[in-house]
Amino acid sequence: MTAALDHTPFSRKEMAGLVANDIAEGWYVNLGIGLPTVVADHIPVGREVVLHSENGILGMGPVPGPNEADPWLVNAGKENVTLVAGASLFHHADSFAMIRGGHIDLCVLGAFEIAETGDLANWSTSGSDRTPAVGGAMDLAAGARNVWVMTTHVTKSGEPKLVRQCRYPLTAARAVNRVYSDLAVIDVTEGGFVVRAMAPGMTQGRLQELTDAPLAFSLR
Amino acid sequence: MIDKQVPDMAAALADIGDGASVLVGGFGAVGQPNALIDALALSGVRGLTVIANNAGFEPQTGLGKLIGSGAVSKLICSFPRGSTAFDARYEKGEIELEVVPQGTLAERIRAAGAGIGAFYTPTGAGTRLAEGKETRNIGGRDHVLEYALGADVALIQAYIADRWGNLTYKGSGRNFNPIMAMAGKLTIAQVASVVPLGELDPNIIVTPGIFVNRVLTVAGGDPPLATTSASKEGAR
Numbered sequence: 001m002t003a004a005l006d007h008t009p010f011s012r013k014e015m016a017g018l019v020a021n022d023i024a025e026g027w028y029v030n031l032g033i034g035l036p037t038v039v040a041d042h043i044p045v046g047r048e049v050v051l052h053s054e055n056g057i058l059g060m061g062p063v064p065g066p067n068e069a070d071p072w073l074v075n076a077g078k079e080n081v082t083l084v085a086g087a088s089l090f091h092h093a094d095s096f097a098m099i100r101g102g103h104i105d106l107c108v109l110g111a112f113e114i115a116e117t118g119d120l121a122n123w124s125t126s127g128s129d130r131t132p133a134v135g136g137a138m139d140l141a142a143g144a145r146n147v148w149v150m151t152t153h154v155t156k157s158g159e160p161k162l163v164r165q166c167r168y169p170l171t172a173a174r175a176v177n178r179v180y181s182d183l184a185v186i187d188v189t190e191g192g193f194v195v196r197a198m199a200p201g202m203t204q205g206r207l208q209e210l211t212d213a214p215l216a217f218s219l220r
Numbered sequence: 221m222i223d224k225q226v227p228d229m230a231a232a233l234a235d236i237g238d239g240a241s242v243l244v245g246g247f248g249a250v251g252q253p254n255a256l257i258d259a260l261a262l263s264g265v266r267g268l269t270v271i272a273n274n275a276g277f278e279p280q281t282g283l284g285k286l287i288g289s290g291a292v293s294k295l296i297c298s299f300p301r302g303s304t305a306f307d308a309r310y311e312k313g314e315i316e317l318e319v320v321p322q323g324t325l326a327e328r329i330r331a332a333g334a335g336i337g338a339f340y341t342p343t344g345a346g347t348r349l350a351e352g353k354e355t356r357n358i359g360g361r362d363h364v365l366e367y368a369l370g371a372d373v374a375l376i377q378a379y380i381a382d383r384w385g386n387l388t389y390k391g392s393g394r395n396f397n398p399i400m401a402m403a404g405k406l407t408i409a410q411v412a413s414v415v416p417l418g419e420l421d422p423n424i425i426v427t428p429g430i431f432v433n434r435v436l437t438v439a440g441g442d443p444p445l446a447t448t449s450a451s452k453e454g455a456r
Contacts, residue, residue, distance in 0.1 A: 072391030078248035096323030139323030
């Protein structure tokens, strides 16, 4: 890792833009907390996409301006949000019926590890180091029609996150369809990982070095 | 005459004894009946099993205060992070924790209120949270058996009520409240206001009064604005 970088990783905004551009008109979409939330700001103008928040909102809008916040309206991250025209409100059992019942077209989540089978680990890194907490991650990963992951390609210490088999506890088995990392866009297929796009200057050989599982390439 | 309104907090919380199981509504500060919870924390009750999505946030109010008071011996929730009161007790082994996926938690509560004993769900199949649970392959997919989760008491927050206990909600304040109202043997609603019977349009009532036992008006009960990012801990 000491060699000079010959590639430029996608920025967070660029990753969000790549994800947003792949979201189809008319989709109902749940964006996870953190980086996935940024995707909302990059959905192309004129494309109608309905954002779902698991605490009972369809048609979630942007963060309110100063002095415009409704204290009774928060998103899954407990931040005040707004509603768009056409929004609806409902209780938790209905909200997760939407998720589990396959009505949500897409959820975008973060990850600790993604296996070449689509297994996802994103809720716990250890059995004992801190309080276990799962939130809605297992429901979203098991229930949404498409599960896309946004993540750095490797951990802070340089360990691959795209692996043959997850070492961390699973969130859901065979759940992930596509990974948007800061180095590549990768589909999860029956045959394993297939790279569709790479960050500027990235090479197939270098990307494979940074990935535990074998990669196939079908660049678009 | 049916009148579910109670005159004061003591009447609202009467009969909640040591060892009771208590459903507590809310997602973040919205829809969390903090006045009821704070009073319960001061009541001296012990050994509660609390079922809620979170473990509270600030130690001085709501679930954080209730847990900090030592009243809770077990918490069943989906996301206990972000609560210093909970962390302190959990680290010392003073509180038992059952982590449940959020949608499974909601459906277990709904099932209890609807008279369903258990159900199979794909959520959690093949994960650590399914260990020790019956798993069945349905339609080519593994499903986990999950049991209904009702409680002795439900503490909920609604917006406008009438004396029959019909309830409306506001914003994202529904969250767990309508299903918890169904699943409590004794359901106590904290509301912002009560209007005369007949004034609530039947078309907009979310929780019919049949699910509600007591209504306490707590004026000025708007949740605090969440102006800072609460998501540093991924507070789902």
